[in-house]
Amino acid sequence: MGYISxxxxxEKYGVPQRTARNYCASGKIPGAFLTGKTWNIPENAxxxxxxxxxxxxxxxxxxxxxxxxxxxxGGIYHRTQxxxxxxxxxxxxxxxxxxxxxxxxETNTIGIGNESVNVDDIMETVNHFRCLDMVIExxxxxxxxxxxxxxxxxxxxxxxxxxxxWFAVGDYKKLPNEVGGMDTTPPEQVASEMxxxxxxxxxxxxxxxxxxxxxxxxxxxxxxxxxxxxxxxxLLMFKECLANGIVPFIITDELKTYYYRGLxxxxxxxxxxxxxxxxxxxxxxxxxxxxxxxx
Numbered sequence: 305m306g307y308i309s310x311x312x313x314x315e316k317y318g319v320p321q322r323t324a325r326n327y328c329a330s331g332k333i334p335g336a337f338l339t340g341k342t343w344n345i346p347e348n349a350x351x352x353x354x355x356x357x358x359x360x361x362x363x364x365x366x367x368x369x370x371x372x373x374x375x376x377x378g379g380i381y382h383r384t385q386x387x388x389x390x391x392x393x394x395x396x397x398x399x400x401x402x403x404x405x406x407x408x409x410e411t412n413t414i415g416i417g418n419e420s421v422n423v424d425d426i427m428e429t430v431n432h433f434r435c436l437d438m439v440i441e442x443x444x445x446x447x448x449x450x451x452x453x454x455x456x457x458x459x460x461x462x463x464x465x466x467x468x469x470w471f472a473v474g475d476y477k478k479l480p481n482e483v484g485g486m487d488t489t490p491p492e493q494v495a496s497e498m499x500x501x502x503x504x505x506x507x508x509x510x511x512x513x514x515x516x517x518x519x520x521x522x523x524x525x526x527x528x529x530x531x532x533x534x535x536x537x538x539l540l541m542f543k544e545c546l547a548n549g550i551v552p553f554i555i556t557d558e559l560k561t562y563y564y565r566g567l568x569x570x571x572x573x574x575x576x577x578x579x580x581x582x583x584x585x586x587x588x589x590x591x592x593x594x595x596x597x598x599x
Contacts, residue, residue: 307344317351318446318506327352348441361444363598365546368440377410380595381440385409387554388542389432392535394557398425405429424463431459432535439539443546446506447519449498455536456529465531477530484568488527497526516544517577521570551592551599553584 310328314321328336328343332352336345361369364380371381390398390405399422400408407415408429414421435458445451457474465471472478476494480487489497505511505519520541527533538555545552555563559580566577592599 306347308347310343310345312450313345313349315450316445316448318448319351350445362546362549364551364592365440365443367595367597368546372437372440380591380597382409383591383595384554385433385436387556388436388538389429391554391556392538393425393428393432395555395560395563396534398422398428400425400429409433424465427462428459428535431461431463434458435535435539436542439543439546443543445547447502447540447544449495449502452498452528452536452540455539456532459532459535471530476528479530481527481530483524483527483533484564486525486568488525494526494528498528501526511544511548513545513550513581514574514578516541516548516550517570517574517581519544521567521577524567551585551589553581553588555581555584556587559584 308316310321310324313319313333314324317324324345325343327333328338328345333345333349335349336343338344367379368381368384370376371379376382386402386406386409389409390400390402393400393405404415404421407413408426414426435455438455438458442451453474453476460466460471460473466473470478476498477491480490482488501519501522505515508515520537523537523540524533529536542552542554544550562576562580562583566580569576589599
């Protein structure tokens with residue numbers, strides 16, 4: 305098990321360092337211990353749950369966590385991993401098939417045969433599995449700058465992009481970029497705009513689907529990373545649905561055109577993106593009924 309510092313724990317959960325130290329000193333963080341005057345906190349430790357407060361773990365989140373720990377095949381965790389990785393990567397240009405994605409997840413081998421396959425497609429598929437594990441493990445955590453950068457770092461780890469000196473893996477972009485022919489936030493303004501977005505979003509006590517979609521729209525318009533913004537953004541949406549008791553959804557390749565139109569039209573016509581996501585949500589609900597998971 306790895307350990308993190310009080311400062312890292314405070315940044316991870318968006319709490320003051322003094323509060324984090326008090327949690328350690330009062331025994332509210334299991335496994336935390338002192339080395340001299342320095343607290344060592346288990347890296348998987350969460351915020352203490354207040355008396356009378358729910359942990360926010362829905363039946364779906366509980367099942368995903370349980371099946372993840374068991375590495376159970378053929379259940380909702382297995383299906384979500386394969387479907388989300390395949391569709392989210394395919395939207396961004398991956399040429400791996402759904403069957404190839406499933407094979408990689410199930411066997412940890414490639415099994416492509418004589419077909420020529422882009423190595424980055426394979427790496428980003430494997431990395432996406434790890435990203436979803438992070439989302440499941442830390443679903444109820446507050447969305448922070450650090451968590452978003454961790455997702456990006458994991459997603460792009462070991463890819464050809466990670467070997468380019470100008471490509472900031474796990475950090476915000478250094479070069480201007482655009483999305484759908486539209487300008488995005490200049491690199492020098494990304495950090496401040498992301499802070500403003502997260503501060504506003506985290507201030508909402510009871511988040512609904514529109515709050516999550518609005519956060520997603522603003523994230524994609526900022527386009528904080530050189531590449532990987534769409535996949536990180538969709539992982540964040542999945543996480544926030546789990547965190548707020550909303551049935552999550554997977555944007556399939558078939559819904560891509562409607563999804564992009566919805567993002568472009570969000571400021572004026574919210575119904576386009578909302579309806580697309582509700583259609584995707586209906587498909588996920590059907591999966592939950594199949595696996596007999598209440599929602």
